[in-house]
Amino acid sequence: MIATIISWLAVVLLLIASSGLLLSRDWHWDIGFLAAQYVGVFWLVAQHWPLGMAAAKLVTGWMATAALGMTLSNISTLKEPAEQFWPQGRVFRLFMVGMVAVLTASATPHIETSVPGIGLPVIAGAVLLIGTGLLHLATDSHLERVVIGLLTVMAGFEIIYAALEGSILVAALLSVVNLGLGLVGAYLLISAAPQEKSA
Amino acid sequence: MSAPLLWVIAPIVIGGLTFLIRRARTLTIVGGVTSLLLAGIGFIVPIDEALRLGPVSLKIASSAFLLGRSLVLNPSNTPLLVILYGMCTLWFFGAEAAGVAHRLVSFGLIITGLLVASIAVQPFLFAGLLIEIAVLVSIPMISPSNQTPGRGVVRFLIYQTLGMPFILFAGWLLAGVEASPGDLALTIQSTAMLGLGFAFLLAVFPLYNWIPQLMEESSPYVVGFLLWLLPTIASIYGMGFLDRYAWLRTSPELLAGLRITGLLMVVTGGLWAAFQRHTGRLMAYTAIAETGFILIALSLAPAKSTDITFLLIPARGLSIAIWALSLSILKFEPNDKPLSFATMQGLARVYPLASAGLILAALSTAGFPLLAGFPPRLALWEGLAQQSLGMAIWFLIGLLGLLTGAVRMLAVLVMNKEETAWISKETWTQRGMLGVGLIGLFILGLFPQVLRPILEKLPLIFQHLGR
Numbered sequence: 083m084i085a086t087i088i089s090w091l092a093v094v095l096l097l098i099a100s101s102g103l104l105l106s107r108d109w110h111w112d113i114g115f116l117a118a119q120y121v122g123v124f125w126l127v128a129q130h131w132p133l134g135m136a137a138a139k140l141v142t143g144w145m146a147t148a149a150l151g152m153t154l155s156n157i158s159t160l161k162e163p164a165e166q167f168w169p170q171g172r173v174f175r176l177f178m179v180g181m182v183a184v185l186t187a188s189a190t191p192h193i194e195t196s197v198p199g200i201g202l203p204v205i206a207g208a209v210l211l212i213g214t215g216l217l218h219l220a221t222d223s224h225l226e227r228v229v230i231g232l233l234t235v236m237a238g239f240e241i242i243y244a245a246l247e248g249s250i251l252v253a254a255l256l257s258v259v260n261l262g263l264g265l266v267g268a269y270l271l272i273s274a275a276p277q278e279k280s281a
Numbered sequence: 282m283s284a285p286l287l288w289v290i291a292p293i294v295i296g297g298l299t300f301l302i303r304r305a306r307t308l309t310i311v312g313g314v315t316s317l318l319l320a321g322i323g324f325i326v327p328i329d330e331a332l333r334l335g336p337v338s339l340k341i342a343s344s345a346f347l348l349g350r351s352l353v354l355n356p357s358n359t360p361l362l363v364i365l366y367g368m369c370t371l372w373f374f375g376a377e378a379a380g381v382a383h384r385l386v387s388f389g390l391i392i393t394g395l396l397v398a399s400i401a402v403q404p405f406l407f408a409g410l411l412i413e414i415a416v417l418v419s420i421p422m423i424s425p426s427n428q429t430p431g432r433g434v435v436r437f438l439i440y441q442t443l444g445m446p447f448i449l450f451a452g453w454l455l456a457g458v459e460a461s462p463g464d465l466a467l468t469i470q471s472t473a474m475l476g477l478g479f480a481f482l483l484a485v486f487p488l489y490n491w492i493p494q495l496m497e498e499s500s501p502y503v504v505g506f507l508l509w510l511l512p513t514i515a516s517i518y519g520m521g522f523l524d525r526y527a528w529l530r531t532s533p534e535l536l537a538g539l540r541i542t543g544l545l546m547v548v549t550g551g552l553w554a555a556f557q558r559h560t561g562r563l564m565a566y567t568a569i570a571e572t573g574f575i576l577i578a579l580s581l582a583p584a585k586s587t588d589i590t591f592l593l594i595p596a597r598g599l600s601i602a603i604w605a606l607s608l609s610i611l612k613f614e615p616n617d618k619p620l621s622f623a624t625m626q627g628l629a630r631v632y633p634l635a636s637a638g639l640i641l642a643a644l645s646t647a648g649f650p651l652l653a654g655f656p657p658r659l660a661l662w663e664g665l666a667q668q669s670l671g672m673a674i675w676f677l678i679g680l681l682g683l684l685t686g687a688v689r690m691l692a693v694l695v696m697n698k699e700e701t702a703w704i705s706k707e708t709w710t711q712r713g714m715l716g717v718g719l720i721g722l723f724i725l726g727l728f729p730q731v732l733r734p735i736l737e738k739l740p741l742i743f744q745h746l747g748r
Contacts, residue, residue: 196466196470219439223432223435225430225435228435228438228439232438232439232442235442235443235446236442236446239446239449239450243446243449243450243453246453247449247453249348249349249350249407250348250349251347251348251349251350251402251407252407252410254348255407255410255411255414256410258410258414259410259413259414259417259445262414262417262418263417263442265417266417266420266421266438269420269421269426270420270424270430270434270435272426273424273425273426273427273428273429273430274429274430
């Protein structure tokens with residue numbers, strides 16, 4: 083019972099973190115939200131995986147976050163330009179997060195019926211992250227946002243896949259993919275930095 | 282010694298070590314010789330059989346264990362390994378001529394090792410993860426650190442990354458379908474997931490917009506290497522699904538879907554190629570059409586599909602390699618819009634061999650007689666005509682589009698305002714590599730049976746497909 087309540091709290095944490103990632107335009111907040119997001123991911127993954135394997139996911143996620151954070155701390159000399167028109171503004175993104183939350187609430191019971199045994203909080207957390215991650219990718223083309231979007235989609239996928247597949251090799255390869263995404267993101271951000279500075 | 286150690290770990294380790302090499306010539310030789318050795322060992326030394334060399338007995342075991350799972354390269358995999366590493370030899374030896382040895386050889390060896398691992402991993406569903414890791418490794422290769430990453434790179438990363446979860450989910454759902462074959466909803470869900478996953482992975486219509494963008498932004502040779510290797514491995518991975526699940530390979534709806542999607546790629550690729558004014562983008566649309574050919578081949582009658590698919594692979598690899606090398610050579614010509622038709626006029630008089638490479642590779646892709654692309658296109662067209670005459674006509678339209686693109690490029694390359702003398706600015710290395718490639722194009726076109734000893738064994742990697 084307590085575990086279920088904590089799982090739902092983890093879903094709330096994921097909702098706050100993923101919404102924060104979408105709404106925030108400051109990289110300091112982004113890194114904080116991303117790190118918090120992986121705490122929620124850890125708890126939901128731990129529902130099906132041993133604590134050690136779930137902790138590996140948390141550590142990898144934080145390492146990817148740290149790679150992005152260290153890169154951004156070195157290159158962010160300019161703030162992202164404010165978006166001028168409504169469909170990309172903060173209100174629009176908040177509305178879209180609401181849509182994803184509604185979609186998650188409606189889809190979760192159906193998925194639970196199709197794939198029983200995963201658990202409602204796990205499905206809700208996964209769908210929420212996949213939805214907000216895709217929203218990131220669909221509404222923003224900044225490199226930093228794209229990488230955060232991909233990491234978010236991957237985190238959502240990993241939550242649900244952990245319930246389906248418990249292989250150590252899969253856990254290791256998914257960790258490599260996560261870390262790789264963080265490092266590739268950092269590399270691309272560094273490559274893009276000179277132009278951003280001169281812009 | 283085990284086969285995965287030799288064909289997976291060794292190239293990855295050597296690829297990592299080559300980052301320490303500074304000289305492009307040395308790097309090219311190390312990469313080329315490594316690939317040649319790996320191809321040669323695959324050709325000569327049998328897997329799982331003792332080979333006696335005087336007093337020494339050598340045996341390559343087929344499997345190795347990794348984190349509780351196994352990597353298995355059976356004796357039936359050796360023809361594929363020979364083709365993959367044989368083609369890599371060509372690509373790596375050409376890297377210096379293309380001026381990208383530092384980027385291609387090291388990353389190329391690692392990527393090839395990872396993609397061979399994706400063929401070897403058991404259960405084969407996990408291959409999607411290894412393909413994704415290979416994609417991540419390829420990012421620094423296609424986007425050097427001194428260049429701002431363009432949209433093509435970012436889209437490539439997004440699309441390839443999104444493909445992996447779909448395939449892994451599909452794999453899990455397919456296991457459910459196997460357990461309860463009558464569950465129609467589960468069957469539809471798994472097929473849709475699988476379709477979406479491979480649509481992202483193979484850059485199927487309309488998810489291929491990153492390819493032309495990447496060709497404009499990055500080195501044509503490096504992108505060409507990826508456009509050859511990734512779809513080849515992804516196709517074999519896809520064939521693995523067809524081989525594993527009987528209901529998939531016998532599903533008329535799935536085969537019709539593959540055929541229509543492939544045809545859509547051939548027709549759209551051909552039509553876009555016909556109207557391009559940038560040779561890099563032209564090559565991109567040709568590569569898109571090439572993937573379409575593979576999809577059509579997979580949709581044909583089971584007895585034919587595997588043979589035609591494998592017949593397409595060497596011709597495709599050679600055409601893309603020559604095209605990419607020629608473009609890389611022509612890109613050195615200093616002008617403000619490299620590779621656009623406006624700045625390439627008359628280059629045939631200055632770079633005759635590179636221009637010939639460009640034209641012949643384009644004609645080969647369009648299925649021009651005497652060239653490598655002709656025999657597989659003919660077999661494909663015949664197979665398609667047996668299914669539907671209308672589709673055969675659309676296939677012809679796609680080929681005509683590709684041919685138009687090639688003829689337009691020929692016209693641009695040979696047109697010149699003033700009568701200028703013929704010279705050759707290519708270096709001897711470039712001439713040598715292009716010469717070998719062009720001879721190969723003609724040999725595969727005139728005598729396609731030369732690859733028969735390898736190609737006839739390739740379908741053995743599958744248990745059911747092509748039987």
